[in-house]
Amino acid sequence: MDKKIVIPGDLLSENSKKAGYGTYVKNDKIYSLFCGIENLREDKVGVIPLAGAYIPSVNDVVIGVVIVVTPSNWIMDIASPYDGLFHVSEYPRRVESREMPEIMNIGDSVILRVKDVDSSMKVELALRDSNFHKLKTGLVVEVEPVKVPRVIGHGGSMISMLKKETNCSIFVGQNGRIWIDGKDEDMELLSKALRKIEAEAQRSGLTDRIYNFLRSERSKQKESKPAKYFKSRKKETKLPKEGHSEEIYRKIDVLLDPKN
Amino acid sequence: MSDKPDKLITDDGLRLDGRRADEIRPMKIEIGVLSRADGSCYLEWGRNKILVGVFGPREAHPRRLQRADTAVIRYRYNMASFSVEDRARPGPSRRSIEISKVSREAFEPVIMAELFPKTAIDIFVEILQADAGTRTAAINASSIALADAGIPMKGLVTSCAFGKVDGQIVLDLNKEEDNYGEADFPVAMTQDGEITLLQMDGHLTPEEIKKGLELIKKGCKEILEIQQTVLRKKFETPVEEPEAKAEETEIEAEETEPSLEYAPEAAVVEEVIEEAEELEEELSEETTEAGAVTETVPEAEELEEIVKEAEAEVVDGEAIEEAIEAEAEEEAEEETEEEAEEEAEEEAEEEAEEEAEEEAEEEAEEEAEEEAEEEAKGPWKVVKDPSESGSRGENDE
Secondary structure, three states, X not given: OOOOEEOOOOEEEOOHHHEOOOEEEEOOEEEEOXXXXXXXXXXXXXXXXXXXXXXXXXXXXXXXXXXXXXXXXXXXXXXXXXXXXXXXXXXXXXXXXXXXXXXXXXXXXXXEEEEEEOOOOOEEXXXXXXXXXXXXXXXXXXXXXHHHHHHHOHHHHHHHHHHHHHOOXXXXXXXXXXXXXXXXXXXXXXXXXXXXXXXXXXXXXXHHHHHXXXXXXXXXXXXXXXXXXXXXXXXXXXXHHHHHHHXXXXXXXXXXXXXX | OOOOOOOOEOOOOOEOOOOOOOOOOOEEEEEOOOOOOOEEXXXXXXOEEEEEEEEEEEEOOOHHHOOOOOOEEEEEEEEOOOOOOOOOOOOOOHHHHHHHHXXXXXXXXXXXXXXXXXXXXXXXXXXXXXXXXXXXXXXXHHHHHHXXXXXXXXXXXXXXXXXXXXXXXXXXXXXXXXXXXXXEEEEEEEOXXXXXXXXXXXXXXXXXXXXXXXXXXXXXXXXXXXXXXXXXXXXXXXXXXXXXXXXXXXXXXXXXXXXXXXXXXXXXXXXXXXXXXXXXXXXXXXXXHHHHHHHHOOOOHHHHHHHHHHHHHHHOOOHHHHHOOOOOOHHHHHHHHHHHHHHHHHHHHHHHHHHHHHHHHHHHHHHHHHHHHHHOOOXXXXXXXXXXXXXXXXXXX
């Protein structure tokens, strides 16, 4: 792999015009600001940091948790040094102050978009789209924000694999909060996998590694509690079977009906 | 203090611990030793033992300390009560407050605090064992912990002291030299050689200082190399590890192997499926509708349902149980079904994967666009990269 690790103060380029993210220019030379991976492109030299806090920027989609309900705002923790403000007027319909806790109370999680961040880092939040995505089921897993791209994978490869292998719905907020929903055992497996992604973020071939991990965990799951697993499976499979055969019987009946 | 040695430097130029005048003590560094801190470092330098935890950028409390345009850097140097021979009185002292201040100022020029307004970056230094030169050791450790925490810095800060012992200028004093020497001169500098901390205790002539600074430059260069190596190693470790990882996967593979034992049974099940399909076909001759049903279930896993339907209708659900050998108990059957399902799935997967790939590609395009944008970000000043847009979040259902 040509992934080069750089540390703060490393010289990246002599051409100051190519300065990208995670770099600074001094005496017309570009140096790194972070411990991270050098990101060399034709026109830009950047550094992808390997650690650091989430700093909100406009149009990020994040998962927030209500920490305070004021008469006009919900103040949200967005896993960042800065709190987010979700103003009541951003809610799709008019809400009286006293109704606000009924819509969202302290501790509720919701998917939001960063509407604006001003120079004093006042973070204004808005709905992601026209829908209000309050998270009522599933659970929220937190990973380091710098590892969010790894969770998504190159071109979304990791996330689609995770979805397929665990049968869970996944939503990744850019602040490192990940909402997952599915069967309990699937969610447990998925959160394990997410932890693994976080721990092995710099490895190459991570998607394959996680795939194998999921597969082996699955077989372990089966071995460890076959009886229980079997019972629950049996119930699930039985029901549609009955439904199906009934339907077929009905169809056969229709076909055999002499009136036709 | 009558235990002062007669000579701090022997006639052949060796010091009490066997070093030459221009040698530093051996240094050992560990990174990421504290799991709750954002960045941490444990450093041993000679007999100094120092633990540093870095937190932040995080919300500054109390709020009156917040700065609207920059982060506040807080540095707390603290000696553990057991760090010296006589118990050190716990809590801040005149000395530790002073050291905290000068050390903080040693870092202010390199930390890009203006990127994180209203926040605080906390550096906590605990001296577990002191043996002279703790402030320099603490700065070296903090520098690494800051980098570990992912705090943007223009470079590492390196620190080292020189002193005058028995009339000679020596690098990096140890306890005896510090206690009985004539001068101590700690310096911290950036990797470009810009001095960010400079103190002096004792008496030195300008010539001695010049000579000492030359020693310091050499010492700091050595320390910087150690710091850089350690940091690079820390972040490279996972890349070097694939061998160990490969073994692990082998073990994993072994672990999963038992499932292969079910393969023959899976084959049996497949046969059963085929039989069932035949039956199904027969059925479909009678009942075109039912046949239509089979056609409308392209997913391999639904073959199972078909089997069951067939069982239910034709073989009365006993076919599989009979076909599978005696040891294929319910459990095994379950497994085999799984296996069969998987195998059947694999066939179907090829197609499905293609579809999935297409889907993934769509997603990928979005991603790629973003990434491209991300890369196209402006210079470092634009930390709030606006292009890292929300569409990455679109990956939900």
